[in-house]
Amino acid sequence: MSSGNSLASFLLLCFFLASAASRLLPGYENHEQWMARYGRKYKDVEEKERRSQIYQENVQYIESFNINAMNKGYKLAVNEFADLTNEEFITTRNRFKAHECSPSTSAFRYENVTAVPTSVDWRKKGAVTPIKDQGQCGKQHKLCRCCWAFSAVAAMEGITQLKTGKLVSLSEQELVDCDTSGVDQGCEGGLMDNAFDFIISNKGLTTETNYPYTGVDGTCNSNEESNHAATITGHEDVPANSETALLKAVASQPVSVAIDASGSDFQFYSSGVFKGDCGTELDHGVTAVGYGTSDDGTKYWLVKNSWGTSWGLEGYIMMQRDVEAKEGICGIAMQASYPIA
Ligand SMILES: *[C@@H]1O[C@H](CO)[C@@H](O)[C@H](O)[C@H]1NC(C)=O
Numbered sequence: 571m572s573s574g575n576s577l578a579s580f581l582l583l584c585f586f587l588a589s590a591a592s593r594l595l596p597g598y599e600n601h602e603q604w605m606a607r608y609g610r611k612y613k614d615v616e617e618k619e620r621r622s623q624i625y626q627e628n629v630q631y632i633e634s635f636n637i638n639a640m641n642k643g644y645k646l647a648v649n650e651f652a653d654l655t656n657e658e659f660i661t662t663r664n665r666f667k668a669h670e671c672s673p674s675t676s677a678f679r680y681e682n683v684t685a686v687p688t689s690v691d692w693r694k695k696g697a698v699t700p701i702k703d704q705g706q707c708g709k710q711h712k713l714c715r716c717c718w719a720f721s722a723v724a725a726m727e728g729i730t731q732l733k734t735g736k737l738v739s740l741s742e743q744e745l746v747d748c749d750t751s752g753v754d755q756g757c758e759g760g761l762m763d764n765a766f767d768f769i770i771s772n773k774g775l776t777t778e779t780n781y782p783y784t785g786v787d788g789t790c791n792s793n794e795e796s797n798h799a800a801t802i803t804g805h806e807d808v809p810a811n812s813e814t815a816l817l818k819a820v821a822s823q824p825v826s827v828a829i830d831a832s833g834s835d836f837q838f839y840s841s842g843v844f845k846g847d848c849g850t851e852l853d854h855g856v857t858a859v860g861y862g863t864s865d866d867g868t869k870y871w872l873v874k875n876s877w878g879t880s881w882g883l884e885g886y887i888m889m890q891r892d893v894e895a896k897e898g899i900c901g902i903a904m905q906a907s908y909p910i911a
Pocket of ligand 1: 682
């Protein structure tokens with residue numbers, strides 16, 4: 571090969587590497603480019619200045635985290651939440667009502683399950699609908715405001731598919747508009763349990779298509795409320811603080827779980843098995859749709875979030891499984907429950 575040719579191939583290679591790199595690292599663009607990517611507009615110059623400053627700080631945090639990412643085993647990325655401080659991101663953290671009273675005494679139908687597969691991915695069994703986006707529900711940011719509806723609906727979509735063989739996307743908005751009983755039941759259960767109770771007493775839930783998500787509290791559409799695409803007959807809690815019990819449940823069906831999603835590392839999670847930092851102040855509801863072991867031998871839960879596909883692994887997160895704390899990572903084993911159909 572002539573030196574001219576090899577120079578040309580070298581340049582071509584550089585071009586491919588550079589374009590691959592810019593695809594892999596979409597976040598390391600400037601604030602203006604990022605604004606264009608996410609269609610972000612600010613009300614005035616001051617707001618833009620302030621957001622730009624926060625953006626720079628987040629990019630720096632993410633960059634320095636990723637330099638040491640090998641130590642942690644997972645990576646962060648500049649996603650659509652990059653102009654929010656972590657404090658703003660967690661504005662709604664008290665919206666999620668965790669069990670604060672005596673542990674539930676519900677039956678656990680999977681207690682005697684012994685043979686669980688080494689890995690499960692309910693997406694591959696056709697029991698998981700595409701990632702949804704709760705948006706800035708009720709003008710709040712991404713933590714729990716409507717998360718409970720998305721968590722409960724995903725678990726219900728799962729058990730419905732397992733029972734009927736049909737995957738139907740069901741309506742979170744119906745829960746948001748029509749389930750007005752839910753929020754203050756205290757000891758009765760977390761918000762996902764309240765959602766299941768509403769669905770049972772309503773005798774079902776309609777489809778996403780019939781009653782689409784708007785992201786604001788609306789008036790209950792009673793025509794659609796009485797239009798039932800699927801129903802459940804009950805719900806049970808997974809015995810608290812046992813990843814072994816959670817494993818039996820998730821091996822059997824998608825399960826609603828509550829987690830502490832308030833940290834910066836969760837805000838910007840991008841890939842790999844998430845290992846914290848996080849606490850156990852439950853402030854977000856998501857759905858465990860599987861589990862497995864990563865290439866480097868780390869066990870994980872496969873978790874479906876409701877923040878769109880630009881967050882995490884196309885909207886999913888792998889969270890470390892079988893950790894030392896009995897509560898599980900970010901409290902994932904503290905308040906899990908599932909519907910029965
Ligand atoms: C599990 O096994 C025990 C002992 O055989 C039995 O008493 C219990 O009812 C079983 N639980 C379920 C949920 O089937």
